[in-house]
Amino acid sequence: MTVTTEFLISSPSLPLVRLAESLPSNQVESVHGLCLERDSRVFVIYVDPSDDLTEAELSAFDEVVDVTPLGRASGREVYQLTVELEDVVSEAFAPERFTAAQMEPTVVTPEGWYEKKLFESFDAFRGLTDRCAQYDISVELISIAQSGPSSDDSARFGLTDRQHEALTLALSRGYFESPRQVTTEELAQEMDISQPSMSNLIRRAERQLLTSALDSQAHLNTLSG
Incomplete structure (x- = not known):
């Protein structure tokens, strides 16, 4: 990428x-x-x-x-x-x-x-x-x-390309900083979508990443047991 x-x-x-x-x-x-x-x-x-x-x-x-x-x-x-x-x-x-x-x-x-x-x-x-x-x-x-989301990265975590794009933009613009440096409305303008759509993309992407990470950890725990 x-x-x-x-x-x-x-x-x-x-x-x-x-x-x-x-x-x-x-x-x-x-x-x-x-x-x-x-x-x-x-x-x-x-x-x-x-x-x-x-x-x-x-x-x-x-x-x-x-x-x-x-x-x-x-x-x-x-x-x-x-x-x-x-x-x-x-x-x-x-x-x-x-x-x-x-x-x-x-x-x-x-x-x-x-x-x-x-x-x-x-x-x-x-x-x-x-x-x-x-x-x-x-x-x-x-x-x-x-330049284009990596299909390998997206597939690895189960993200859609659009979710990957939204998370990448949010991370680069300081959305996950404390305090936040950008709003979902500002991010939505950059992606040319509505604010609710942007919020939904980020929320679904976060859930998918957490699910992927927890499932991977559970699998590792099973193997180590």
Whole structure:
């Protein structure tokens, strides 16, 4: 199972944010985001020509160590930047801690980094958010979607695909946290169903999981006896 996530990372320590603030368009795209290499400091950025950004202006930013113009692509100016990352960013996004693939160019804005990444599991994404929290880096989840419930997982616990989807979404959005971080109504909107239907899906799925777990334990007790 894999999950596709879209989220906003916010921190004063993030590179290129001040650059985005200085541009009329208030944004710049980067094809090399964070979580790539532990010492990755090279970013390839795309800048709208209307922003009228010069090589000298790029070099003037304290975090930019080197600038290499790469010409134009897709009607935009392309630069390769060597950037000095703050320690908090290097540590928080150490790539060996996460399994994630970049799906679209990162969009850097004054609010932070908009990322779209593919993770191997919900736990892998949760690992990223927990790690960022340790460094006071905010991660705002915009959307999260499962690539498709695993039929093996569903069959193993006796869940229908729809029940599996509902439980997976609820878990990822913090429904089972204390206090709850999302309501069944909000979950229902994401699944495009009614709130009663969502509640029913979760309730039936929970009952099925408990039944499966208790039956398995009873079977093990029988074998051990």
